[in-house]
Amino acid sequence: MNLFTALRAGFPADLARIAVETADTPAPLHYTWGDLERGSAMLANLLASLSLPPRSRVAMQVDKSVEALMLYLAVLRAGHVVLPLNTAYQEAEIAYFIGNAEPAVVVCSKRNFGWVARTAFNAGTKHVYTLDDDRSGTLLDRAAFHADRHEPVPAAPDDLAAILYTSGTTGRSKGAMLTHGNLLANAQVLHEAWGWAGVNRAGGHDVLVHALPIFHVHGLFVAIHGALLSGSRMIWFNRFDPRGVAARLPEATVFMGVPTLYVRLLAEPALTREQCARMRLFVSGSAPLLIETFEAWQQRTGHTILERYGMSETVMLTSNPYRPESARRGGTVGPALPGVGVRVRSDKGAPLPAGEIGGIEVEGPSVFAGYWRMPQKTAEEFTADGWFKTGDVGRIDADGYVTIVGRSKDLIISGGYNVYPAEIEGFINEMEGVAESALVGVPHPDFGEVGVAAVVARPGAALDGEAILAALKQRIANFKVPKRVFVVPDLPRNAMGKVQKNLLREQHKSLFGG
Ligand code: MCA
Ligand code: AMP
Numbered sequence: 198m199n200l201f202t203a204l205r206a207g208f209p210a211d212l213a214r215i216a217v218e219t220a221d222t223p224a225p226l227h228y229t230w231g232d233l234e235r236g237s238a239m240l241a242n243l244l245a246s247l248s249l250p251p252r253s254r255v256a257m258q259v260d261k262s263v264e265a266l267m268l269y270l271a272v273l274r275a276g277h278v279v280l281p282l283n284t285a286y287q288e289a290e291i292a293y294f295i296g297n298a299e300p301a302v303v304v305c306s307k308r309n310f311g312w313v314a315r316t317a318f319n320a321g322t323k324h325v326y327t328l329d330d331d332r333s334g335t336l337l338d339r340a341a342f343h344a345d346r347h348e349p350v351p352a353a354p355d356d357l358a359a360i361l362y363t364s365g366t367t368g369r370s371k372g373a374m375l376t377h378g379n380l381l382a383n384a385q386v387l388h389e390a391w392g393w394a395g396v397n398r399a400g401g402h403d404v405l406v407h408a409l410p411i412f413h414v415h416g417l418f419v420a421i422h423g424a425l426l427s428g429s430r431m432i433w434f435n436r437f438d439p440r441g442v443a444a445r446l447p448e449a450t451v452f453m454g455v456p457t458l459y460v461r462l463l464a465e466p467a468l469t470r471e472q473c474a475r476m477r478l479f480v481s482g483s484a485p486l487l488i489e490t491f492e493a494w495q496q497r498t499g500h501t502i503l504e505r506y507g508m509s510e511t512v513m514l515t516s517n518p519y520r521p522e523s524a525r526r527g528g529t530v531g532p533a534l535p536g537v538g539v540r541v542r543s544d545k546g547a548p549l550p551a552g553e554i555g556g557i558e559v560e561g562p563s564v565f566a567g568y569w570r571m572p573q574k575t576a577e578e579f580t581a582d583g584w585f586k587t588g589d590v591g592r593i594d595a596d597g598y599v600t601i602v603g604r605s606k607d608l609i610i611s612g613g614y615n616v617y618p619a620e621i622e623g624f625i626n627e628m629e630g631v632a633e634s635a636l637v638g639v640p641h642p643d644f645g646e647v648g649v650a651a652v653v654a655r656p657g658a659a660l661d662g663e664a665i666l667a668a669l670k671q672r673i674a675n676f677k678v679p680k681r682v683f684v685v686p687d688l689p690r691n692a693m694g695k696v697q698k699n700l701l702r703e704q705h706k707s708l709f710g711g
Contacts, residue, residue, distance in 0.1 A: 199352040200377040201273040204384070205234065207426035217263050217431045220445055221438060222330075228263050230428070233270065235345035240271030240336070242343035244302065247324060251276050251350070252357055253301035258282035258291065258313065260306055261411050261435045262330040264337060266421065268304060269411070273377075276350030277301075278357045280372075281412035283614075285674035288312050294362055295320045298372055298569060304328050304336055330435055354378025360569050361414065361509040364617035372569030373510040382562035383512035384422035386534050391478060391503070392519045393427035396450070403429035403477075405451045408437045408458065414509050415483050415613070420453045439465040446472045453480040455613030456645055459490050463497060473498040478519070482507060482530075483613040484645050485601065491527035506530035506601065508587060510578075512563040515539060515599045532597035537561035540584065541593050551595040554602055558584040607698070609638035611647050614676045618648070618698075621669070621677055625650060628668060630658030635688050636679060637701045641709045648679040649705050653687055660684045681708065 208216075212231035219226040228236075244255065255272045257279065259265045272279040280298050282291065284306070295303065295316055302324045305313040314325045327334035352358070358380055360372040388394050396403050405424045409416030424431050432445050437454075439461045446452070446468075454462075459481060462468050479494070482505045494502050503525050505516035517531030518524040525531070533539040541555040542548055549555045564585050567575035578586050588606035593599050609616040618636035625634040634652040641647040654660040662682035669678045689700040 198354075198377070198381070199273060199276070199349040200358055200381050200384075201237070201270055202349045203381050204270075204422060204425040205349075207428050208234070209428040215430055217266070217433050219263065219433045219435070221434050221436060221441055226263070233263075233267060236264070236267040236340075237270035237274060238345050238347035239340040239343045240268055241275040241347040241349075243336075243340045244271060244275040244277060245347070246343065247302070249277065249301045252278050254278045254280050254298045254360065255302040255304070256280040256282060256295060256298065256300040256317075257304045257328075257412075258284060258286065258306070258309070259304055259328045260284055260330040262328070262332070263433060264328060264332055265330075265411060268328065268336065269417065269421075273352075273358060274347060274349040276352060276356075279359045281359070281361070281417060283410070283412050283674060285676055287671075287673060288316065289672055290674060292316045292320075293369060294372075295322065297369070298360055302326070307334060352377045354381075355566065357566070363509045364615060364620050370620075371571055371574055374566040374569055375512070376566050379512060379563045379565060380418055380422065382536070383418070384426050386536060386563075387419065387423055387513060387516075388426050390516055390519060390534055391423065391451075391480070393423055393429065393451075396477070397427050403427055403451050404449045405429055405431045405453070406434070406442055406445055406449045407431045407453075408434040408442050409453060409455070413483075413613075414507060414512060415453065415455065418512060419480075419482075419507070423451070437461075440467055443467040443472060446476060448475070450475055451478045451480070452476065453482075455483040456481055456486045456490060457484075457612040457643060459486070459494060459502065460643060460645075463490065463493050468497060470497065470499050473500055476500060478503060480505060482513075484610040486527070487645070488527045501525045502527075504530050506589075506599065510565045511559055511561075511585060511587070514559050514561070514563075514587075526598060529594075529598045529600045531599065533559075533599070534561075537563070538584070539593065539599055541591065542580075546580070549592075552592055554590060554592045556605060557587045557589045557591050557599070557601070559587060560584045609636070609646050609648050611638070611641070611676055612644040616648050616677045621648065621650070621673070621679065624669060624672055625652055625665060628665060630655050630660050631665075632656075632658075633688060635696050635698060635701055637698050637705065639702060639705045639708055641680070647709065648677070649701075649708060650679040650682045651685045651688060651701055652682055653685060681705075 208230045216230040217228040303317040307327045326336035328336045358377045359375045362370040364370045411417045507513040515530045538560040590603040591601040632653045632655045638646040689697040
């Protein structure tokens, strides 16, 4: 079944009810369930009018808006494949994604139209539209001519629905291919596991405060699918603002965030226990939630954050229990979700007993179909018996709770965004006068972890850390830019000549008071 059809089955019978209310537009906007249905139908009809081959890629790099959500739904119902792109990505990054995915349609913001259109047309894309967060742009202008009824194109469970690019520890980003079946299976599991279904069956309604970006799994799939499948209203923030979010919690029942959002909310004096009185669920994920944050939240609001674990390649894998709340354990990501297999194995592939630390491997209905046009990479990431190697390191206790203790992949997670050192080092190493560089993650009170670079100059060259930072800001997404650059005489190496990143991490671990 087309994922859109399944989600639409969760819309309330009364389509005149409010589905989404914007919280940070100049004036609040109210979108009914009928608006979502008709708006996405018009956009789907626009896509259909382009006579594209089935499963064409539609790339979107647009600011968050309800119209962007409608575009996502339209791509699903038209039977195409959505390629959501972080708005922070710059030309070099976008050129790679477009060149690799070969989208038939690209939708971008007006301010980027010049370079995005040039990049897209060079890569053979025929259709480039604009969409801004004030309901303007050529996409909506064109869609206005189309009918507001549209029959979703049938989709088999194995048909592709989305490609999410995740960077690699070596080489370029890989496009994780998620199918209609992957996304629907996960949405249905979370619907039951997190009590969306129970609230609805009991005749109540959930209200989700949506304050995450919608170009990643957390904001796009976990949060939005949860709300749509249960016919729950969303209070919609185009940008996260702790004071604004705290002010809307009294009307809400569910909130989802990366740990940085919880840290920033805790710093907001307006966040009180009374304000959270109607809330039934706070979910955290995408990065480790510090036990201090978990406990501070409990004390301040009386609620226990439910931490869960997932990946772009797998959607959600494990979750602390919804009920009883007392079964949620800080510092763990909970047991495997129903239908998901999680195991821990040694470097050599030997199964490890409960409590022992090793590589986390997973299988289940939401595990992706492979990396876009990279069969070799796909094969490398799966075991001989078909389990996906997450690159995360952890243990499973005797009662099934999973604890993540580290990563075997060289990855920094900063404010919930992934930064792959190899990619950033590549950009730095290309700069004039640079011999080599190393990027490491160090603790940061707001972002959890941030990147810090050590750079070695070529003989005779003079380097300036500030100039390197300024040059990086011109080229790559802002969240990937290291927070500090140190010019050093050499990098620490072991006897084998390998850079000892652990020594660099140790050296800089207190830079931000960590
Ligand atoms: C912004 N900056 C960052 C980050 N965000 N630097 C490092 N890490 C970041 N995450 C930069 C800005 O460009 C700016 O740099 C400076 O830091 C301060 O920015 P600030 O105004 O504080 O940032 P913001 O615009 O308020 O954004 C912070 C944020 C945002 C709201 C925490 O990063 C965010 O929405 N993160 C959520 C990411 C997310 O949804 N992840 C889910 C991935 P300058 O001053 O130089 O301009 S899905 C996933 O991981 C899996 C599947 C899962 O399990 O969910
Ligand atoms: P992404 O590539 O953006 O899909 O990021 C997936 C990675 O985020 C996982 O492999 C983990 O390393 C990390 N992650 C997600 N949720 C958690 C969590 N609750 N605790 C620790 N790490 C997490």
